[in-house]
Amino acid sequence: MPPTANFPRQSLYMLIQTAASQFRHRPATAFNGALLTFEQIKDKADRLAASLHARGIRKGDRIGIMLPNCPQYPIAFFAAMRLGAIVANINPTYTPRELELIANDAGIRALVTLAPRGLPLDLEILAAGNFDELIAAGDPQTLPKVTINAEEDIALLQYTGGTTGVSKGAMLTHYNLFANVVQNALWHSYNTRRGEERMMMVLPYFHIYGQVVGLLLSAWNGTMNILIPKYDVNAVIAACKEYEPTFFPGVPTLFISLLNHPEARTCGLHKVKNFNSGAAPLPVEVIEQFEQMSGAILREGYGMTETSCTASTTPQLAPRKLGSIGIPVTSTEFKIVDVDDYTKELGINEEGELCVKGPQIMKGYWKKPEETAHALRDGWMLTGDIAKMDEDGFFYIVQRKKDMIIVSGFKVFPNEVEDVLFGHPAVLEVCAVGKPHPYRGEAVKAYVVRKAGATPTAEELIAFCTERLAKFKVPSEIEFIDALPKTAVGKILRRELREKEPTNL
CATH class of the missing domain: 3.40.50.12780 (ANL, N-terminal domain)
Incomplete structure (x- = not known):
């Protein structure tokens, strides 16, 4: 780029x-x-x-x-x-x-x-x-x-x-969105044949990810959209067999469901040139397992509605770093600032709030001047995401500010707990939240969806975490559920799980 x-x-x-x-x-x-x-x-x-x-x-x-x-x-x-x-x-x-x-x-x-x-x-x-x-x-x-x-x-x-x-x-x-279309096109340019590609469109057009990477970028490149009106893994498998997509944007829950489908290895996924994941953090274990299954590279990017979709992505031709959201796209700047002091910029590997500047940053919030003034500062968008930058300029999302769990004054990032639990062979999906605790303020609770046929106990998973996490990060409770609540695009509704926990101790 x-x-x-x-x-x-x-x-x-x-x-x-x-x-x-x-x-x-x-x-x-x-x-x-x-x-x-x-x-x-x-x-x-x-x-x-x-x-x-x-x-x-x-x-x-x-x-x-x-x-x-x-x-x-x-x-x-x-x-x-x-x-x-x-x-x-x-x-x-x-x-x-x-x-x-x-x-x-x-x-x-x-x-x-x-x-x-x-x-x-x-x-x-x-x-x-x-x-x-x-x-x-x-x-x-x-x-x-x-x-x-x-x-x-x-x-x-x-x-x-x-x-x-x-x-x-x-x-x-129009400028915000057109700029992001071109930013995405520049990233895809080295292996895109304009007028010849086929994109699997499970992502809904009504979501900013599907709107820009699907509808608008496809018009720019002359790419056919294979439309799936409602996510159904069997419908996706069938469409892959019929149309042989070459581009496949998605979200973590989509790739996890494909990973666990018996026909995923034989439906033509190996013909996809670009798998891209966004909208939510992608566990490293999922990347490794998906790439082994499909024989293709699964890249991760970062963006939000306020950035017209894409703000950073994994480099196409340079070495990548698993777990990183990559580097800013063309004409885009990132910086990390102190969570409590926007004017204090942080250094390498210091965790703080991610700020983004670029032509794709929104004009503001409709009829909400106070919220606009809070989010936009001197041309920078305060994302609300906790992130860090390594010595090579690669960025990593640690957690949403509001999702942090404070245990006895110590910060626990749910992603870290979730990544550990994803490493257990019986875990299909997981979401960690904070629950009120009379002594520690909050404690970690994990909601777990088990893989088909697996029967791990809560005690087994807690012991698994104990070997891999500091004591204050280990879930005090694990609840097994059939499915995690999700948005239409497949992003886990962490808020709904938090709200299940009683506020009175």
Whole structure:
């Protein structure tokens, strides 16, 4: 990756416009056996934009897209971009209450959804099942010219908070997102054949990871997206056999489930050129086991909604370090500061809060100036992640600040406990949290999902930890559960497990 680059100051609509010209007849999506080309996506998006314009949608209006991975998503997204409207992504599994909170906060004027009935909202509901009618009614010749100030105009309101509590809408401009697309493209450039790749899209488009690395980067590179609407490991295995993906972004829970599937070794994973993991820490044991199983390299990166997705990644051609999130992407800077004093920058191998600066950093939080002022300082984004940098400039995430467990005044990072437990042959998944303790303040508790057929006892796992961790880090309790709570993208909902613990001692 070059250290710096110039980034397009254009509307994101230019991605599909250019793709339709350069990769006209190349499939853009594969869904339930049907293919749509980039030219077809653009044509349908233009016609839908004309229908939306006829219904009064204008530049700056907010359009909610509440869809799983399906061809209607890119059509709706690029229709909004053509009008200069702002997309608010909404998880299609949200309840009416959750939908209403986002719709009211964003001021959504129209909602694109598969399930239009029973929604407690007074806004324009566009059923994806009726897209053919909406598209047929639209005349692209009626579309107005829309001028976009890429550095100021918001393209996406991406709501965060699935794992942190109260949702906030991160304002991502056309420039933010276009810059991150190019940053990712530069990282992939050495082994990407534009117009020829196939990407497995299990990641939902409505998540920032799927939005940028899937939808937008694929338009830039002319990559076909193999769409999986809802994660099912058997569906992924079948799609791998049928389409032979060459790129495969995912999250740790996805790679763990593949690792434990009996057909994973024979479904064609060895043809994948790039496996990339993000959204949550990836245990080193999982990397090693997955690479042994697949014969391919599994790389890890780091980013967040507020960084338009990617902020760092494992170098492609340089030696990597397992457990590291790699180095900052092009035109991006990292620094580590004291947790209690932002102005104090720390040195090599000192643990502190990670701060990020770059063209992909959000404009701010929608209608939340105080939260914006707290997160953005002099152009730097305070991530809330505890990290360190080694002598070679590689960065390592230690833990979220809010996830730290304080035992008798000593800091315990859940990731360290989880990494140890992942090393036990009977453990499939694990999440460590703090639970109130009358003497120590907090104690460590681990929720464990056992591998099929395995029957370890809590005492056995505690003894396993005792041999590998300082006494104050060893879980005082282990609870076996069938599955860990997760977000739609597969990130473990640590907060839900913490909230299960009584607050009164």
